[in-house]
Amino acid sequence: MTERTFFLVRAAAAALFVSASVATAAAQDAPRRPNIVFLFSDDHAYQAVGAYQDPRKLLETPNLDRIAREGVRFDRCLVPNSICGPSRATVLTGKYSHLNGFYNNTNSRFDGAQATFPKLLQQAGYQTAVVGKWHLVSAPTGFDYWSILPGQGIYYDPDMIEMGVRSRRSGYVTDVITDLSLDWLKKRDRSKPFLLMSQHKAPHRPWSPAIRHLGHDGDRAYPEPPTLFDDYANRSLAERDQDMTIARTMTPNDVKMGGFNERFSPEQRQAWDAYYKPRNDALLKAGLQGADLVRWKYNRYMHDYLGCIKAVDENVGRILEHLDQEGLAENTIVVYASDQGFYLGEHGWFDKRWIFEESLRTPLLVRWPGVAKPGRVEGRIVSNVDFAPTFLEAAGIAIPPEIQGRSLVPILRDAAPADWRRSFYYEYFEYPAPHHVRPHHGVVTDRYKLVRFDGPDLDAWELFDLREDPRELKNVYDEPTNAPIVAELKRELERLRKELKVPAKPPREAFGDAPLSKPSPRS
Template identity: 60%
Template sequence: MMRRLLLTCAGLLATSLSAAPKGPPNILFLFSDDLASQAISSYGDERKLLETPGIDRLAKEGIRFNRCLVTNSICGPMRAVIQTGKYSHLNGFHNNSNSRFDGNQQTFPKLLQKGGYTTAVIGKWHLMTDPQGFDYWNVLPGQGIYYNPPMVENGQEVKHTGYVTDIITEQGLKWLEGRDKTKPFMLMLQHKAPHREWEPALRHLDHDKGRVYPEPPTLFDNFEGRSKAVSDHDMGLDRTITERDMKLIAPPSLNEEQRKAWNAYYDPINKKYNQAPPTGKDLIKWRYQRYMHDYLGCVKGVDESIATVLDYLDKSGLAENTVVICSSDQGFYLGEHGWFDKRWIFEESLTTPFLVRWPGVAKAGSTNSSIVSLLDLAQTFLDIAGQPQPADMQGRSLVPLFKGETPADWRKSFYYHYYEFPVPHRVRPHYGVITDRYKLIRYYAPDVDDWELLDRQKDPLETKSFYQDPAYADTVKELKTELTRLQTEVKEILPPPRLTHGNKAFDGEVNPPVPENAKGMGKGKGKGKKKQAE
């Protein structure tokens, strides 16, 4: 499929250099789901898990941000944050269990449209209502599936044959070629991969040739001395992984030809596993290896997609006047603390990849370690486009940082709040303040009301809480004061809502009413209601 994409791309590249730079820059947002920085070679993880030349090209030709933080480490809520430039408690989308995005509210694509941009979103949307503010949208229903996925194109379901990453890429190139070329564009090209259940393209099933991956030092973290909120979870390789996750059963959406290729790779490995199933730590080690193979195979497909799209920009004459931003809705655990998934305020899920290429503006090969956030994106997009930034947005334009200029008053701390509980992973709701060195966290749930203090300087793996250590008493006091300041600044709702799965809450109704138009991606047009998953 990717080879066919390259040929298709070459055919499309008859576009003349009349597309040369003029007027406001185009904006291309390359977005993935659950993409960990550890899986990107330019981020330099010591395990050297995968080579990602496509993504690395952006690091070589632009800026790599090392500390891009999320406000609420989970898919749907972060997508709502990006659309609105507001925290979950203000945009109304708290979690994946029972939230629906109110598309009638102010969003950056609507403002870009008013500013003369043509806008499109292609790929994963996951906000449970139809996109608004886009001249064109072509999105996966709900979470989408990896093989032969249906997509909803401007309200009509279209069935596709092939692999989801390739199809999203192909649809993106098609839109770029056929767009209104009299206007600058904003394209959000959003991949499903590498979301659970981590199903690679068939061409990548043998991508690592049976490599044995180095294990993270905290694979067998026992959470000694930590809050019950940390130890009593349901997102571990030791307890949560399913047969589908581990490819002991095949995805149901494969067609006959695809299933043959799938079985040819997995059947011999699964037969060996079933003949002598590992137990105890050996089972966790086996699951970790299978997880890494499959997850990284999905990332390999995303990296190929990004390389293909960058080649298109080059050959079509668009590259010089297009700002390319590559990121993910949050980070992800690749075995650290024995986990997969995200949700926690801890570093692997709190930080997300963030790379920017802006020819003539962003210095090639540069890095930035300031605290930035996906919360900043809405204002950044508007600033790039030369449009006003609404005062009620809560982030801050990153354009000065792209230019290598960090304002003297740039943030030194950041506020985080996660809500979803108890399913799917029994991660307790928690909020906290983050600085370069510390994290002060409060966990709250019917059975937990705890504080923890993490010191990344003394304990970079975040395996110990220093909250009860008398030597940190002044630090705790200072951070609690800063936490209160930040909650006031972001207009936090206190006491915070304690959301459960379904339409119930511990402390009363917390979600805004579903707007009348919130019927897309689930009702009518033969699509059937789609339940949000993880």
């Protein structure tokens, strides 16, 4: 090799090295699309998340609180239709029930052909998976992997439908869902960003704790909500004529007094009976009646419901630990939410459905390292209708115009748009079964709620002033001094209905009394 040739080869090699280095640096500097882990529970009241600091101090949730501490706690995340299946359809589509077609848990069936954020992520190169509770009747679409509970599922040794094949899994359902979620994370294609939706059954009725959590509270007497014995005075027939009270509606099965249908092993059955039987025998011997019996039921309900949440919190911790161990945490958005709020004795109730605060408001905790400032508390009105556009913007994907929510990315960056919503539209349909809650719709602001009950046997308006009456105990609609407020809120209600393309009258099937398809299990 001549000297000249040597230098030419060396120069070419150097040029290739520089070119490769620039390309590598450019690749390293290019923003990476974040992974998304969406942790979802069923009927988890914000009152039962430690980070929300409920005065009753119902339960410590260290792993959920970690997400709040390392991310943003949203204090006004509202749902447009407070019931399980419709909420899940809203999360997927970013649309209200009247547009995505899933109105209720009785006869609705999700149209899997419509656009969803998992489909759009998948088309953009994300790996997508959903594990756990689905509750939308039709099979999942837009997922590379899915393993779901049939209907509501059960707590012990649940069946799972994995990519269309049904089989029984051994273990407690919350642990099983997390096991499957972690298995998928470990086996995924590591060259691609991912979406994992890990969705728990717990703490849904019948509130069956894991055996390890029986007696978790040491027979604690829980502080009562101030409205446990609400008499529904100063409100309409709707609040008085419902069927969701601890006093009347809870069944022996709910409070573990009757025959209990779980897939217990002999050892689990023995441990279950060892915990509940002596306490049930003591109740029967005491012969409690009236308010004393309601208090007993409330405490049993709290033991069981909160015991289910302990398992959820533990399993959230398992997911967070895996992200840490695999070096994924820094580029992964972690979201924890529930399908809606839930009553923990407020107004004497359990369940959800209402526009009222404990039902309307869901917990929402978001951790996004490098974007969301740790420990921030956000008070603006947001919603689960905003989840889909948030995930799409975070992934750099255009948001379809038919989506009705708004991306939370600016709010997570603490740069909320000046025109962020100051009012929110709510709608509920399912009537009369299972809890006899009248259909209603309304508008919510930071201070007021204007509600119209417009079912087949009731046409009534209510107005609540949340500043003066945070427990929503007094309807002030007819007070003359509120006439200007009522008029303003009615105008805003009509504006929202027009903007959201709400039909003048819901179709009959929206209420659940006209079968459209094979009914889904009721929530």
